[in-house]
Amino acid sequence: MKKVKKLLCALLIVLTAMTMLSEPFQVPVQAARTVTANKNANKAVNIKKRGTYRVLSKTKMNKDDYIRFTAPKKGKYTLTFSDFRKLKGYTPSERHLGSVYIYKNTKYGRSMQRVKTNGGKSSVLNMCSKAWYNTYTKGRKIKAASDLHTRYAKISLKKGETIYIKSFWTGGKHSYSLKIK
Secondary structure (H helix, E strand, O other): OHHHHHHHHHHHHHHHHHHHHHHHHOOOOOOOEEEEOEOOHHHOOEEOOOEEEEEEEOOOOOOOEEEEEEOOOOEEEEEEEEEEEEOOOOOOOOOOEEEEEEEEEEOOEEEEOOEEEOOEEEOOEEEEOHHHHHHHHOOOOOOOOOOEOOEEEEEEEOOOOEEEEEEEEOOOOEEEEEEEO
16 A cells, blocks of 8 residues: 555656646647738838738728748748638628739739649639538539639748738638748
8 A cells, every 4th residue: 555655656747747848838828910911012021031911901892912932041832821710790601702813023014923732833822701602612623723622822931031912802801820831
């Protein structure tokens, strides 16, 4: 009986020590930062870090808006767009379409980029609401031109190089999630 008590006490001490030691190593969960897109590309908010962002578009129906991303270092970046929805009065059954375009400054001016995405390469990233996806796209073969609820774009950038992300949504004022890895 004494051996069992000693073993239980030793186990309790070890577990207590592990709990105290592991606490400083816990990583706090960060909420998505919110940024507001602008209808003028040159005045658009400039994101300079990788992470998750909630992008708000306050432009009226059938208008474009922009955000910018400046690469902190040279490398391949993956941008994941998801959860497009109206800002106010959103209902899960709404069916809306939109698109995302990525532009880069070149010696000839601002040029639309062809990026690797779900289903192939494309310069237009077709997006849709979850209801649209579930009704019309789900279960079909994914192509570069498919309307998707979640879509990624892979692009190579040099340090300090800026891309312009333009979005368009048939539902007017909208928001979406952007994850940059």
